[in-house]
Amino acid sequence: MDELGSPAVSHEERPWEPVENGMPLSRRARLASRGPYRAAVPAAIAHLDFALPGHVIAESTDALTEIARFDAELSLPGHGGEFVPLAAVLPRTESASSSQIENVTAGAKALALATLQEKAGANARLVAANVEAMSSAVDMAEDLSEQTLLAAHRVLMHGHADAQPGRFRDAQVWIGGSPFSPHTASFIPPHHDRLPAAMSDLMQFCERTDMPVLVHAALAHAQFETIHPFADGNGRVGRVLVHVMLKRAGATRRLTVPVSSGLLVDTAAYFDALTAFPAGDAAPIVQRVTEAAFAAVGNGRRLHRDILNCYEQWTQVVTARRDSAVWHVLPHLVSQPVVTVQFVQEAVGVSRTAALNAVNHLVKVGVLAPASAAQRDRVWGAGEIISALDEFAVRAGRRRMG
Structure with a gap:
């Protein structure tokens, strides 16, 4: 590891050209939308040595042990003494939870109908697409690359042209504030010109083998969300990345631990942790993913017993x-x-x-x-x-x- 530091972003000024979309604006809104804005420049993390508290690392290791134990114990007795793995159930629970974080909800019946291609609502179809995207990405875990994430995005956002399915964004995006300009946003991800270098750095980071698995996955997820490489669907694809990295590291073999169901327990803390990461504090996102893993295993075990x-x-x-x-x-x-x-x-x-x-x-x-x-x-x-x-x-x- 070549550097010791924090993942804090820097910022750069970018010119802003107001978009004429026919929407009337007040004088105040027009004034607020003028002039340059400051976009984030993500820190390079490919070789960054993250200084995390010892207890954070220890707890993440304990959580990984629970994930591995859960993976080993989950199977369902079937007819004739065979064993039918419960692995097909958990991607649906994970995808439903991940979508719910984005306020896209669908009950089990609606999701099952959507999977059958029967009449189902828009939300159920989105969750079904999330299931397919995650399954396809996890299947490609051994060959994790930008193409893995692009393929997952293509499946997830199929039919949503505004999201540019399967392509990195070609315009500035921002979080919060006005829909007309980035000037009042709570966070402005990097300008799209910086995406190739940022994603290349992230993929190099994902290749590392010198840190605990759950820590590695949590940090990769946080950096992905900081980069925000897609026009839409970043949260769901970013959580897919967690599962790809767990599978790639051998932490999970037969199942998808529904980590997003654990994140749902306290979404405010999750979003706060994602905000802390580009500000230079990596510990909260590792803590939050660790807590989510414990919660997910507990909830998953209860689901297993019920089924x-x-x-x-x-x-x-x-x-x-x-x-x-x-x-x-x-x-x-x-x-x-x-x-x-x-x-x-x-x-x-x-x-x-x-x-x-x-x-x-x-x-x-x-x-x-x-x-x-x-x-x-x-x-x-x-x-x-x-x-x-x-x-x-x-x-x-x-x-x-x-």
């Missing part, structure tokens, strides 16, 4: 023959608690008649119930799993009381 209880109850009420397709459907209901006959047919690899018979049996024993009033292209839901997922979200959204 396991549901699954065990299903196996007691299903009366079909042991070679019936019904038994092969049950594990799929954990990760996809809203289904159609076509989904069952394709997931299990049976005829449409066998799929319909399996659904009818599961409805008869109370595992599934109609999820819509439509008679054609009917949709069925596993209500107990949907409730368990929604209860996970409620626990994640609880704020600490002073």
